[in-house]
Amino acid sequence: MASKVLSAAVIGLDAELVEVEADLLNQLPAMAIVGLPDKAVEESKERVKSAIKNSGIDFPRKKVTINLAPADVKKEGPSYDLPIAVSVLLAMNMVNLPDAWDRIIFIGELALDGLLRPVSGVIAIALAAKAKGITSIYLPKINADEASLIDGIDIYPVVSLHQLITHFNGTEKIAIHERGDVVSFFTNDEESEYDIAYVKGQESVKRCLEIAAAGGHNILMSGPPGSGKTMLAKAMATILPDMTLEESLEVTKIFSIAGEFTRGGFLVTRRPFRSPHHTASGVSLVGGGSWPKPGEISLAHRGVLFLDEFPEFPRNVLENLRQPLEDGIVSISRAQATLQFPAKFILVAAMNPCPCGYLNDTARNCVCTPTQIIKYQKKISGPLLDRIDLHIEVPKVEFDKLTSEKSGETSREVKFRVQGARNIQIKRFMGLGIFTNSEMRAQHLKEFCKVDKDTLDLLKNAVNQMKLSARSYHRILKIARTIADLSNEEYIRLEHISEAIQYRPKME
Ligand SMILES: Nc1ncnc2c1ncn2[C@@H]1O[C@H](COP(=O)(O)OP(=O)(O)OP(=O)(O)O)[C@@H](O)[C@H]1O
Numbered sequence: 001m002a003s004k005v006l007s008a009a010v011i012g013l014d015a016e017l018v019e020v021e022a023d024l025l026n027q028l029p030a031m032a033i034v035g036l037p038d039k040a041v042e043e044s045k046e047r048v049k050s051a052i053k054n055s056g057i058d059f060p061r062k063k064v065t066i067n068l069a070p071a072d073v074k075k076e077g078p079s080y081d082l083p084i085a086v087s088v089l090l091a092m093n094m095v096n097l098p099d100a101w102d103r104i105i106f107i108g109e110l111a112l113d114g115l116l117r118p119v120s121g122v123i124a125i126a127l128a129a130k131a132k133g134i135t136s137i138y139l140p141k142i143n144a145d146e147a148s149l150i151d152g153i154d155i156y157p158v159v160s161l162h163q164l165i166t167h168f169n170g171t172e173k174i175a176i177h178e179r180g181d182v183v184s185f186f187t188n189d190e191e192s193e194y195d196i197a198y199v200k201g202q203e204s205v206k207r208c209l210e211i212a213a214a215g216g217h218n219i220l221m222s223g224p225p226g227s228g229k230t231m232l233a234k235a236m237a238t239i240l241p242d243m244t245l246e247e248s249l250e251v252t253k254i255f256s257i258a259g260e261f262t263r264g265g266f267l268v269t270r271r272p273f274r275s276p277h278h279t280a281s282g283v284s285l286v287g288g289g290s291w292p293k294p295g296e297i298s299l300a301h302r303g304v305l306f307l308d309e310f311p312e313f314p315r316n317v318l319e320n321l322r323q324p325l326e327d328g329i330v331s332i333s334r335a336q337a338t339l340q341f342p343a344k345f346i347l348v349a350a351m352n353p354c355p356c357g358y359l360n361d362t363a364r365n366c367v368c369t370p371t372q373i374i375k376y377q378k379k380i381s382g383p384l385l386d387r388i389d390l391h392i393e394v395p396k397v398e399f400d401k402l403t404s405e406k407s408g409e410t411s412r413e414v415k416f417r418v419q420g421a422r423n424i425q426i427k428r429f430m431g432l433g434i435f436t437n438s439e440m441r442a443q444h445l446k447e448f449c450k451v452d453k454d455t456l457d458l459l460k461n462a463v464n465q466m467k468l469s470a471r472s473y474h475r476i477l478k479i480a481r482t483i484a485d486l487s488n489e490e491y492i493r494l495e496h497i498s499e500a501i502q503y504r505p506k507m508e
Pocket residue numbers: 198199200201202223224225226227228229230231232351352397402
């Protein structure tokens with residue numbers, strides 16, 4: 001007799017329900033899986049056979065056909081092991097599902113001994129399942145905390161196939177997983193080895209990092225070797241505002257789909273700080289693959305993407321950043337479909353001004369030829385530079401400053417101001433679907449970035465003299481908004497605009 005149970009397939013950021021049917025035919029023993037499975041699903045056969053045998057049940061000596069429907073949704077990964085096993089056991093009359101079997105889904109990878117292994121994308125599955133009226137999910141115990149972030153659905157943490165069999169046969173029930181208190185995870189103010197106080201001098205760079213952190217703006221630091229660019233970028237992670245629960249769930253979903261939790265963890269409570277190396281592949285940075293997974297730029301969503309040695313990244317990778325930097329999403333086209341992943345990150349880039357690193361340095365002479373310098377700087381295109389709001393030079397620190405005992409503000413002090421400015425923004429944009437000044441669109445600028453006549457004149461001169469693009473003009477307004485928010489002022493004033501203008505790249 002044919003049997004049927006439900007599972008789910010992750011597609012991009014979302015999930016869809018999948019039916020898993022099993023049929024036993026009186027033919028030579030064999031097993032076939034149909035319905036667009038990938039290689040990992042194909043390999044399910046061996047895992048399911050062993051897991052059933054090791055749960056104390058003889059695998060049927062018949063032809064077993066498994067059908068995954070709908071057939072046009074590609075099934076990938078090992079998470080179908082559990083539903084396939086349950087479906088086979090059901091066809092063998094070895095388990096009894098409740099009448100409301102169509103309100104239950106199963107996900108999980110099986111080890112040969114029948115134990116369950118964690119899978120990726122659980123939070124996306126739980127969300128989709130809830131929307132489709134599913135009331136219970138049976139999944140690997142390690143994934144239970146993550147799934148229970150979505151309330152209104154019963155999560156059954158399963159350790160082994162054998163445990164699931166005894167549960168359905170009524171001998172020993174599995175208890176529903178209790179939802180933890182997620183809010184308690186959000187208090188994280190521990191000390192960091194990258195505290196901004198350890199960076200001596202560089203006050204104006206620190207100011208820029210503060211503005212970037214407060215309003216979500218992109219920043220490019222340029223300076224000679226050893227001036228502290230990498231150190232400053234790492235300190236940036238310690239002054240970012242806390243994540244809201246809403247942001248945390250968004251980021252958690254991306255991490256879950258990228259499989260970042262399969263080795264532990266279930267909730268992202270700190271803003272991500274991703275620093276991929278310039279030799280990383282385009283797919284790992286931007287996302288993709290035959291079955292698209294989020295890349296580093298999506299894993300940096302609501303956090304920081306730090307690209308050290310910026311010009312060393314392959315040009316096509318840098319050009320791929322243009323769309324996400326503008327829209328906050330990355331589109332990945334594949335034969336089957338175009339998928340989109342969110343990628344709203346703060347770009348923090350660091351570079352030397354020229355190949356030898358000492359262009360404009362006061363102490364050392366640059367040994368690069370003009371052609372070398374131009375070639376190096378041209379690696380980063382104009383449109384990309386135009387999307388970076390804060391351009392700042394990081395000069396060599398003077399010896400006296402480096403060795404002075406006086407330490408600057410700590411990350412905690414800076415973060416306090418950043419958090420204040422971010423809270424103002426969250427309140428300002430309530431209900432508009434955005435959280436930061438950097439996300440403002442034209443209609444928001446009109447409403448929230450009003451300036452008086454003098455300030456407007458200054459802006460007009462700057463735009464004409466510096467030959468700024470319309471985008472640059474808007475970006476200056478957004479930066480000025482953040483500067484005003486940092487000093488808790490309702491209106492953008494002349495000094496805010498003039499500071500914002502300073503951070504635009506100087507014309508050659
Ligand atoms: N402003 C500073 N205050 C304290 N230490 C500093 C400062 N600048 C540099 N250093 C010291 O120098 C080391 C090198 O700095 P860092 O790696 O950040 O330089 P960089 O600008 O990234 O150089 P490169 O261009 O070679 O990548 C740091 O680990 C730190 O020990």
